[in-house]
Amino acid sequence: MNSKAAQDNRSEAQVAARLSSIRIVLINTTHPGNIGATARAMKVMGLRQLHLVAPKVFPSAEATAMASGADDLLQRAVVHDSLESALEGCSLVLGTSARLRSLSMPQMDLRKAAESALAEQHGRDIAILFGMERYGLTNEEIQRCHQLVHIDTNPDYGSLNLAQAVQVMAYELRMAAIGEPGTHVEPSDWAPVDAGQMELFFTHLEQTLLDIQFLNPDQPKRLMARLRRLFNRARPDQNEINILRGILAASQRAAKKDLT
Numbered sequence: 438m439n440s441k442a443a444q445d446n447r448s449e450a451q452v453a454a455r456l457s458s459i460r461i462v463l464i465n466t467t468h469p470g471n472i473g474a475t476a477r478a479m480k481v482m483g484l485r486q487l488h489l490v491a492p493k494v495f496p497s498a499e500a501t502a503m504a505s506g507a508d509d510l511l512q513r514a515v516v517h518d519s520l521e522s523a524l525e526g527c528s529l530v531l532g533t534s535a536r537l538r539s540l541s542m543p544q545m546d547l548r549k550a551a552e553s554a555l556a557e558q559h560g561r562d563i564a565i566l567f568g569m570e571r572y573g574l575t576n577e578e579i580q581r582c583h584q585l586v587h588i589d590t591n592p593d594y595g596s597l598n599l600a601q602a603v604q605v606m607a608y609e610l611r612m613a614a615i616g617e618p619g620t621h622v623e624p625s626d627w628a629p630v631d632a633g634q635m636e637l638f639f640t641h642l643e644q645t646l647l648d649i650q651f652l653n654p655d656q657p658k659r660l661m662a663r664l665r666r667l668f669n670r671a672r673p674d675q676n677e678i679n680i681l682r683g684i685l686a687a688s689q690r691a692a693k694k695d696l697t
């Protein structure tokens with residue numbers, strides 16, 4: 438079905454409802470104009486949830502000017518001092534990146550990413566992260582993501598302006614919201630835990646690996662990055678997290694007994 442025909446079958450209210458769980462998260466944005474232009478890019482496509490992590494300047498007249506009628510989104514924007522807080526209640530975290538990284542992460546093309554974001558129907562939000570203008574997402578921020586999304590570009594000149602990257606993503610999300618629903622249906626008894634619970638699990642995992650002397654405290658980074666990627670790929674639900682944490686607690690008890 439082409440998008441015009443599909444749109445005839447779906448009202449704007451239905452499209453907006455499908456897009457309502459999407460959070461656009463801008464991290465450490467330097468130029469307030471980009472925040473305003475992002476609000477505009479979102480509103481024209483029907484997105485409403487703007488989250489800002491430690492913006493350099495906000496609110497600002499420049500942001501309001503660039504928002505040009507989308508300043509209601511700026512007023513409702515939620516400002517966080519940490520990424521962790523911006524991800525609270527999110528079950529899926531997608532990171533956008535202008536280039537490939539050394540520890541390669543699962544990557545999705547933009548269209549698939551938009552479809553998979555819209556296919557999540559667990560009553561939790563989906564976060565799409567956009568990095569700082571100069572450096573993009575840090576490795577630590579990328580480790581919070583389930584998938585990386587790259588907007589295909591000229592390989593010799595592939596870095597879009599931040600708000601323009603949001604615009605392209607927002608358009609694809611709208612197309613996915615208009616398109617046929619239910620092409621990718623998850624099992625009804627599977628609801629992945631949110632980002633906060635995954636962080637608690639990773640902290641517990643790291644501590645256990647130290648306790649059982651598997652993790653070298655002098656060089657912890659690479660191992661934890663790999664394990665994060667593994668468990669983020671698995672997208673565990675609450676039962677599975679309970680089992681894993683039970684195994685960790687039992688390992689810690691056994692290690693303690695061994696030492697005494």
Ligand code: SAH
Pocket residue numbers: 533534535536566567568569570571572573574586587588589590595596597598599602
């Ligand atoms: N120099 C940085 C570019 C940052 S551009 C780098 O090489 O990573 C600012 C943000 O815009 C990026 O963090 C990303 O969120 C988004 N962006 C820019 N170009 C993109 C592309 N081709 N695909 C996906 N996101 C892109």
